[in-house]
Amino acid sequence: MENHVMINNRQAKVFYNISTSKEWTIEKSNHETLKVLDELIKFKVSSVKYDKGITLINPLSTIQLVGSLEVTRPSNHIGILRYELPSNTVFTFKYDGDKLPKYGIAKSEKSLKSINDFRERLLKHLSLKDAV
Numbered sequence: 001m002e003n004h005v006m007i008n009n010r011q012a013k014v015f016y017n018i019s020t021s022k023e024w025t026i027e028k029s030n031h032e033t034l035k036v037l038d039e040l041i042k043f044k045v046s047s048v049k050y051d052k053g054i055t056l057i058n059p060l061s062t063i064q065l066v067g068s069l070e071v072t073r074p075s076n077h078i079g080i081l082r083y084e085l086p087s088n089t090v091f092t093f094k095y096d097g098d099k100l101p102k103y104g105i106a107k108s109e110k111s112l113k114s115i116n117d118f119r120e121r122l123l124k125h126l127s128l129k130d131a132v
Contacts (some may be wrong), residue, residue, distance in 0.1 A: 006053025007104070012093045015101065024079035026125050034122055035069045036077040040105045041115055049107060055093060056104030063100060078103050084121075086114050 003014050023057040042058045049055050082090045089111045091104050105111060 007093055009050045011096045015092045024083035029080050032071045033077040033080050035071055038057040057107050059104030061100045061102045084097055084118050095130055108122040
């Protein structure tokens with residue numbers, strides 16, 4: 001399912017994830033999940049907020065995530081984020097004319113609070129996992 005909306009002041013097509021998969025839980029996460037999350041929220045303190053449509057913090061494609069982070073299979077980490085975070089937090093979209101989809105985190109107080117809460121849970125999970 002898809003819908004056209006304004007994202008970061010540009011026309012875009014949003015793809016809704018209708019998967020009910022249980023495989024993308026925090027238990028499947030690793031340090032690469034944290035790297036992907038941190039990259040997507042890199043500019044969360046920016047004052048940029050668009051008047052119309054949705055403002056996403058740092059939208060990136062799979063290729064950009066692989067290239068900048070040297071992460072394998074970033075879509076798996078996006079799946080974990082999507083599963084663990086409230087709806088309307090993680091977006092998959094394409095700007096009109098783009099060939100590759102991008103992922104982005106909504107810039108809102110609710111989204112950022114849920115991201116921070118999840119990040120703390122993720123850090124705790126990773127420290128327990130590393131201790132084993």
